Amino acid sequence: MALRPDNSSDLLIDGKLVPGSRGAFDIVNPATEAVIGQAADAGPDDLDAAIEAARRAFDTTDWSRDHTFRATCLRQLRDALLAHADEFKALATEEIGAPSFLTGGPQFQGPAEDLGYFADLAENYGWTKDLGEAKPMGIPNVREVRYEGAGVVGAITPWNFPHQINFAKIGPALAAGCTVVLKPAPDTPWAAALVGKVIAEETDFPPGVVNIVTSSDHALGEQLVRDPRVDIISFTGSTATGRKVMAAASETLTKVFLELGGKSAFIVLDDADLAGACSMAAFSVVTHAGQGCAITTRLLVPRAKLDEAIAATRDAMAGLRADDPSKPGTICGPLISAVQRDRVEGYIKLAVDEGGTIECGGGRPAGKDKGFFVEPTLISGLDNSARVAQEEIFGPVLVIIAHDGDDDAIRIANDSPYGLSGMVYGSDEDRINHVVNSVRTGTMGVNGGIWYAADVPFGGYKASGIGREMGVAGFEEYLESKAVARPA
Numbered sequence: 001m002a003l004r005p006d007n008s009s010d011l012l013i014d015g016k017l018v019p020g021s022r023g024a025f026d027i028v029n030p031a032t033e034a035v036i037g038q039a040a041d042a043g044p045d046d047l048d049a050a051i052e053a054a055r056r057a058f059d060t061t062d063w064s065r066d067h068t069f070r071a072t073c074l075r076q077l078r079d080a081l082l083a084h085a086d087e088f089k090a091l092a093t094e095e096i097g098a099p100s101f102l103t104g105g106p107q108f109q110g111p112a113e114d115l116g117y118f119a120d121l122a123e124n125y126g127w128t129k130d131l132g133e134a135k136p137m138g139i140p141n142v143r144e145v146r147y148e149g150a151g152v153v154g155a156i157t158p159w160n161f162p163h164q165i166n167f168a169k170i171g172p173a174l175a176a177g178c179t180v181v182l183k184p185a186p187d188t189p190w191a192a193a194l195v196g197k198v199i200a201e202e203t204d205f206p207p208g209v210v211n212i213v214t215s216s217d218h219a220l221g222e223q224l225v226r227d228p229r230v231d232i233i234s235f236t237g238s239t240a241t242g243r244k245v246m247a248a249a250s251e252t253l254t255k256v257f258l259e260l261g262g263k264s265a266f267i268v269l270d271d272a273d274l275a276g277a278c279s280m281a282a283f284s285v286v287t288h289a290g291q292g293c294a295i296t297t298r299l300l301v302p303r304a305k306l307d308e309a310i311a312a313t314r315d316a317m318a319g320l321r322a323d324d325p326s327k328p329g330t331i332c333g334p335l336i337s338a339v340q341r342d343r344v345e346g347y348i349k350l351a352v353d354e355g356g357t358i359e360c361g362g363g364r365p366a367g368k369d370k371g372f373f374v375e376p377t378l379i380s381g382l383d384n385s386a387r388v389a390q391e392e393i394f395g396p397v398l399v400i401i402a403h404d405g406d407d408d409a410i411r412i413a414n415d416s417p418y419g420l421s422g423m424v425y426g427s428d429e430d431r432i433n434h435v436v437n438s439v440r441t442g443t444m445g446v447n448g449g450i451w452y453a454a455d456v457p458f459g460g461y462k463a464s465g466i467g468r469e470m471g472v473a474g475f476e477e478y479l480e481s482k483a484v485a486r487p488a
């Protein structure tokens with residue numbers, strides 16, 4: 001089966017692939033600006049039908065109770081996706097602008113493989129826990145807690161790592177026994193819709209268990225949040241939209257799980273390998289053109305070594321030019337759209353207006369008149385109060401800031417509305433641990449350590465979110481617990 005024989009995609013509603021009631025909308029390759037095809041454009045009635053199907057599948061079938069069947073379906077999906085890996089990877093480069101080195105990892109291959117981890121959880125999780133006997137009001141009782149899928153999940157996802165985020169939601173939600181309505185971002189509909197095609201044509205998922213509704217209209221996200229038939233909203237996106245989601249969900253008291261923005265710090269201690277650290281910081285911030293919520297975008301270096309660090313980072317960035325993501329070796333591809341490029345360029349201009357110095361980059365790459373590219377950019381001369389140090393830019397832009405010792409670096413790292421991730425480079429284990437324990441973020445790397453994996457809970461402190469995705473903690477977000485007691 002070819003994933004998109006006519007360069008178009010359908011909605012998946014109640015087990016059927018159907019067109020959108022509003023027709024179709026264009027998908028643009030961000031590296032070339034060419035229209036590469038169309039996705040079905042859903043309207044409110046399509047979403048309504050998808051929610052109804054998910055509700056019915058949860059309420060009237062055995063899906064939530066048959067742990068073994070769920071594991072089987074998830075493994076079927078993993079295997080079917082991996083059988084199409086070459087097509088999905090090529091599409092991720094075309095649709096998302098993902099460099100090919102990432103499509104073999106978090107931009108497709110890794111998250112597809114990780115569905116197996118969630119299948120194992122469906123099978124092996126302790127669905128009941130014996131609490132033994134107690135004597136409430138003097139009467140002996142035996143008690144247990146039973147865990148159940150929480151119901152219908154509305155999953156709303158962004159465009160930057162769409163496969164990773166879509167699978168990190170539908171994998172654990174389905175493993176937990178929930179049914180799902182997935183509404184992906186309008187910029188990357190195929191990453192979701194073609195998974196829907198695989199589900200419909202190559203797996204045994206019952207009708208209504210997974211529904212995928214692509215739309216050019218952000219308002220469908222809000223409709224999903226406000227619908228009282230939905231039990232959980234699992235949202236990944238910007239902090240501004242996350243606030244709206246939480247406010248809207250308060251009307252129906254729907255549980256919200258939020259993965260939001262970040263402005264993570266890369267802390268270099270004075271006993272670190274400075275050149276190695278700066279080179280890693282440059283590599284991180286240009287990866288996928290900086291369009292990652294957990295990417296470190298503030299480089300904090302010892303004041304005495306500031307000039308040396310600027311030179312080392314500039315040199316590293318010079319070898320990481322923004323380029324065609326399908327070229328082997330490209331690390332920094334395009335931004336997803338003209339809107340995002342304008343936003344990033346606006347921040348670079350703001351840095352100059354605020355008195356900053358552009359050490360390298362700052363514009364569009366020479367010789368590229370098509371594609372939403374921005375050069376890897378290093379900004380110096382500002383402190384942590386500057387807007388470019390406080391706000392999420394979501395581009396290949398690094399702000400370098402001097403610190404006056406370990407505690408000052410920790411203070412600067414924590415002087416942020418966000419708390420998603422971070423990195424520390426140093427040689428002394430005690431000092432490294434002091435930093436790791438003091439920075440208020442959901443993940444930390446040490447000397448280049450990579451924490452990302454299916455079994456690692458990922459999420460943020462403060463304005464970076466509520467809850468955890470992936471790992472057992474991410475799976476448990478989709479469970480309800482029921483305490484049961486009977487006389488002993």
Ligand code: NAD
Pocket residue numbers: 156157158159160161165183184185186217218219220221222223225236237238239240241242244245259260261262292293392394420460464465
């Ligand atoms: P966005 O907030 O604009 O959109 C995210 C999703 O929400 C899209 O599907 C969109 O259609 C939908 N949406 C828009 N308005 C809505 C509303 N009022 N109610 C419900 N849904 C609505 O984000 P984006 O621009 O697509 O993605 C970039 C942002 O995502 C960045 O801020 C980034 O940090 C964040 N992000 C966070 C994580 C994480 O795990 N913490 C991961 C990736 C991206």
